[in-house]
Amino acid sequence: MADQQHWLITGASSGIGRLAAERLQQKGHRLTVICRSQQRAEQTLSWINGDSRVLLADLADLDQVEAIGRELNDQGEAIDGLLLNAGLQYAGHRQVRRSAQGVELTIAVNHLAHQRLLMDLLPLLHQSAAPRVVITASEVHNPASGGGRVGRPADLGDLSGLEQRSEMVNGEPPFDADKAYKDSKLCNLLMGRHLARLQPQWPVICWSPGLVIPRSRDGFFRNSREANPIGQALFGFVARDLLRLTERPERAAELLERLVLDPAMPQGFSYWSNELLGPGRHQFACTETSAEAADDAKAARLWQLSEQLVK
Numbered sequence: 001m002a003d004q005q006h007w008l009i010t011g012a013s014s015g016i017g018r019l020a021a022e023r024l025q026q027k028g029h030r031l032t033v034i035c036r037s038q039q040r041a042e043q044t045l046s047w048i049n050g051d052s053r054v055l056l057a058d059l060a061d062l063d064q065v066e067a068i069g070r071e072l073n074d075q076g077e078a079i080d081g082l083l084l085n086a087g088l089q090y091a092g093h094r095q096v097r098r099s100a101q102g103v104e105l106t107i108a109v110n111h112l113a114h115q116r117l118l119m120d121l122l123p124l125l126h127q128s129a130a131p132r133v134v135i136t137a138s139e140v141h142n143p144a145s146g147g148g149r150v151g152r153p154a155d156l157g158d159l160s161g162l163e164q165r166s167e168m169v170n171g172e173p174p175f176d177a178d179k180a181y182k183d184s185k186l187c188n189l190l191m192g193r194h195l196a197r198l199q200p201q202w203p204v205i206c207w208s209p210g211l212v213i214p215r216s217r218d219g220f221f222r223n224s225r226e227a228n229p230i231g232q233a234l235f236g237f238v239a240r241d242l243l244r245l246t247e248r249p250e251r252a253a254e255l256l257e258r259l260v261l262d263p264a265m266p267q268g269f270s271y272w273s274n275e276l277l278g279p280g281r282h283q284f285a286c287t288e289t290s291a292e293a294a295d296d297a298k299a300a301r302l303w304q305l306s307e308q309l310v311k
Contacts, residue, residue, distance in 0.1 A: 008032040008079050011086030013040040019253030059113035061100035062310055069120025078127035084114040085136040091178040096167045110184035116310040132203040134259050139208040141186040142290035154182035162305050189289055190299040196269035203265040209252040210274035213240045244279040255284050
């Protein structure tokens with residue numbers, strides 16, 4: 001077994017995050033898992049073991065995220081890595097939802113909460129001999145990808161909407177929950193890119209697992225199922241069972257474990273995508289992001305605006 005590492009993980013109460021966390025535990029690593037509710041915490045406590053622990057914080061409330069960071073810094077224990085995996089999507093809903101601080105919920109949870117957590121925990125990462133950050137993004141950040149071509153494409157514009165707390169990051173209505181998700185994943189990549197400029201000696205890894213549709217009613221698509229249960233069930237059946245366009249959750253968890261533990265991961269920013277080659281066939285490789293996700297100036301501006309919003 002490799003030396004024990006301490007990883008802080010969001011989004012590990014279900015889906016790929018939970019499967020990857022269980023794999024990390026089996027290899028003897030120590031986890032701090034952030035859960036958004038007492039119910040989620042109790043579910044996580046049913047499988048977590050050893051020196052690992054669960055902390056409560058709803059990522060939709062930056063005050064709770066700040067409290068977690070303060071608690072961990074007060075304890076002063078080194079963190080070897082952050083796995084920022086939590087993700088929210090409520091495509092199909094027409095009514096905008098907002099965080100406790102009044103920001104559109106997808107951007108607040110998927111991006112702002114993670115940047116706040118990352119910023120607060122930098123001192124603990126610096127205590128590690130070999131820190132790294134792994135961020136779950138998505139191919140839909142790229143308008144040229146299969147998923148990115150469906151519906152309105154990701155586009156952050158001049159970020160004026162984020163600055164003004166508008167419904168959309170680019171400031172252009174109408175509200176579109178699917179586009180908000182794509183935009184949040186683009187923000188994840190830009191956040192990772194700027195972090196790598198601040199900490200060039202660290203591996204900062206963003207990745208896309210491909211389309212993963214589990215058979216359970218829980219997990220990533222739970223909010224979208226509320227808006228269109230029949231349509232979502234049909235989509236899942238066609239994509240997963242007929243066309244075989246999806247990736248198995250267990251395989252996606254294996255890929256995530258590799259990104260977390262592989263000592264050969266390069267320093268600096270990298271983006272790994274589980275590209276669909278054909279029915280039932282994927283290729284996982286380091287690849288290029290979209291042009292917008294490679295914009296260093298936009299990454300710096302996004303970091304600056306986000307820092308203002310979360311402080």
